[in-house]
Amino acid sequence: GLGTMARHEQGIHRRNFLAGGAAAGGAALLTGTGLATPAAAAEGTAAADGTAAAEPISTVTPSDKRYQDLVRGYNQRWSAEPEKICLAETTAQVQAVVQSAVKAGKRLTVRSGGHCHEDWVFNSDVRVVLDMAKMNRVYFDAEKNAVCVEAGAQLLNVYERMYRGWGVTIPAGICFQVGAGGHVSGGGWGLLCRQLGLVVDHLYGVEVVTVTVGGSVKVVVATREPNDPNRDLWWAHAGGGGGNFGVITRFWFRTPGAVGTDPAKLLPQPPAEVLLHAASWPWAEMTKERFARLLTNYGNWHAEHLRPGTVHDHLFSALWLTHKSNGYIGLVTQLDATVPDARQVLDDFLAAMAEGVDVASEPMVTHMGEMAAMPEFAEPRKMPWLQAARYASTTNPTLNDPSLNSDNKSAYYRTAIPATQIDAFYEHLTRDDLANTTANVQLSSFGGRINAVAPDATAFPHREAAYKAAWSIWWTDPAQEAASLRWIREFYHGVYAETGGVPVINDVTDGCYVNYPDIDLSDPKYNTSDVPWTELYYKGNYAKLQQVKKTYDPRDFFRHSQSVRLPSA
Template identity: 60%
Template sequence: MAGAAVISGVATTGTATAAGPAAGAAPAARPASAVAVTPADKRYPDLVRGWNQRWVGAPDAVYVVETTEQVAQVVQLAVDRGKRITVRGGGHCWEDFVFNADVEVIVDMSEMATVGYDPRMHAFSVEAGARLLDVYERLYRPWGVTIPAGTCYSVGVGGHVSGGGWGMLLRKHGLVVDHLYAVEVVVVDASGKVRTVVATREQNDPNRDLWWAHTGGGGGNFGIVTRYWFRSPGAPGRTPESLLPKPPAEVLISAAAWAWKDLTEADFVRLVKNFADWHVAHSEPDDPNSAICSLLSLNHRSNGAVNIVTQVDASVRRAEKLHADFMAAVTRGVGVRTGPAVTPIGEFKPMPEFAEPRRLPWMQATQYIGTANATTNNPTLKGDFKSAYMRASFPARHIKKLYKHLSREDLGNPTASLMLSSHGGRSNAVPATATAYAHRDSAFKMAWMIWWTDPADEAPSVRWIREFYEDLYVETGGVPVPDAVTDGCYVNYPDVDLSDPRHNKSSVPWHELYYKGNYPRLQQIKKAYDPRNVFRHRQSIQLPS
């Protein structure tokens, strides 16, 4: 086929420290060499872009890999030829870390998607190209277990896990990295030789630091992850069914809305403060309300409504009352009728069918919410995004600024929104240094988002999100510095403005916003496993000076 080639004969000097793929999980035969898709190939345009159409690459080739050995071959080839290399998993990177003008070789992990039980590791093996919904289905149907990872069905495991992995079960079961037992990584040593390392959380593992780096240290920093193994700490029993959390058999799902035309500023302030106050009051690891996870979508006025989506573990005692009490707390003192969610809910589609809470089997609910993301299948959308963690409720001045920017009349983009998402619960049970994910005392997190299709809309869209963010945090230099109220930013929602002094006027560098006090250790791990800085992007871990 024109434009396609295979690479072979590239020696790799290292071998994995665990024997092969998961038993019974790998396909019967995989090709010995990766396929190189070059610009002459008709597949090329599909492989040089991801979910955010703002970023399109022009590499020499995209290498579609199916085995760890192929990944090692491609990396060795790139290193030997001095080629800049990046990795595509699910394609959901919010910035241009994968697709940019400097990249010459892209490793496409999409065909490495096997999920299964590995008896040699006594853990579940998940290849890094697997997408979240596939992982949920392949763990749940045979074994009845899951990992508490994200909502969007098409997010790739590779980057999601390495950044910490927020999900709707985190208040009940913690973050996905709290169940990470081991990671397989293709790395490059100081001499330029490629090797494959398996690192576990075992205290006597000489590569344990590399495991730790992948519990929140971000993607694209240390090497190429080819496989994760999951087993909960202290998991009882010896059967696969006992090794990971069991999701609830059923969940309650509801979606509600408040029309912007009816919201006064006082109503808006009360609604937002109620949501924040509830999460601050119920953020402890063993709070009974950890069965609840909720998303409050503060959409721009042009959307027509402010929405909320709530999921409750329906297996807990009096689940319906937990839900009712939560909604009563959120709406207390709000003088606007609560109605169905008939407008988009941030990145999700309208959900009027959940105006009253409905019981659904957990897998059906997970499939529904995962595929209800209207942005994932729209190939025309470009976007910009920001994030923050909240330790405490909003100061009054913050909520006034939320209202100001969400009701601005110089913007008519209904996709503009700020999503407040539950945090806390079991995710706060782990010390901040036990994993690389440092935000272990937050009550909720926030994600700003805006999309556009017309190139003429890019400048006003980016201007709005920057002005909103920088005005909200004007007292701390335009960013949410870790303090008594805010707690930095989520590395899986990368934002290059954090490292730009025009937008971050604080004395707090971007890496402290993402990693806080864990950054120096991450730098030392970078030096140990990627001393040549082969794996890098605009906000990658820097080698220690």
């Protein structure tokens, strides 16, 4: 998705461009089910910051009418049949749920937003799902001098609270229901990424419920302070992905270098207004040569503007390479309207994209992947920032349709796409054996302020990438699954045929995004390179992530099919 794709298995959830009462058959305070020690039960009556009394933990079992809604996320390919879903409201309640699962030897996963590409949260092994929906507050924590975001908070609510309250934001993703837990921990990004960096570049601290080697459950707070003994746990949650080390309960945000105690000055301010533009080119006139020119223009512009420090940091664009059955290829661009000569900056970018394409662009009259049709933006429109963020978050029909199944893949690029790879893009986007208007690859801006941070300063390693490619396809009818998966797999493997079917780390490509997880990267049938999935996601940071795993989750209690492995594994 446009950009944030995220995971918390804590689950994974997603995404992008900007981008729970007691149950009728089972709730109470979990006393009687082994879930509340006296201390935890006592703590559970008040939130950790002492501001609100907590309800008893809500527990949903198969007899509860809510059960079927709570055992699946937004990707309908994945569902589970757990014994129960626990909706905790405080850190102490999370601790009690985890302790009970550890004691009983039961597999536990965590859902924050539910935007999960793979089955990390919902699978046949899971007995207890910890649903973070009730831990959704956003508030200023004077003790930490930072803005606290609980793991179950959804992104649009985070933006609303931060911006209405203090005029600030974090540069997170577009899809409004993505939960903070997975999105942030995977290194979330969105429409402001070139201007403000990644979400984790503003992450001050994280609270994590962990399991010791002896099986006791601890609450660990880790910050980026140099003398913090748990600093490595903060580092790991700044891009290391969800579901690896413990249950994330809350994050604290304060931009490095921010001073004072006024929350309005501790995080970046988004632009007061943005320019939003959408254009498209008809597939009917898109020859192979014109298609190649468009992709090359996009890649070259981003490679040339990788480094931060120019007006181009304030521009974000997504090029939607749809299957020809859609009818059009789309380009959506957002620019900070307050920069000097903003309209000229935008016009120059659009001219660079169109150079040599020799087909006039048209209004964007069809949906593009996760974006709605935007014909009214054929002429750039100036909008207040929050209005634009809400527009991008809520008008994307594909992302917000809860009936869909999907599959996704990703790659980072450092240069323009090579000619042989462009040939594969064209071949698979013009195939006649598929007619799915949602099938697409989205190229989206990276670089700018993201590039200002060293690859090992946080667990997120892809700091030298100029832009990202994200493959997506959605379907409703289960009968369409085989053909949909065949198309996306053959496409991806075809593009990277020369490097074993995956975007290995080299001068051109830079691996994959952990928040767009792809189980095929672990499968020798689809990854025939000698580069493991761990390197594609984490590059040189994986060994350190393994040491963090050993320290904070030595029993490998928190795991999924692509979780960080213990060093001995």
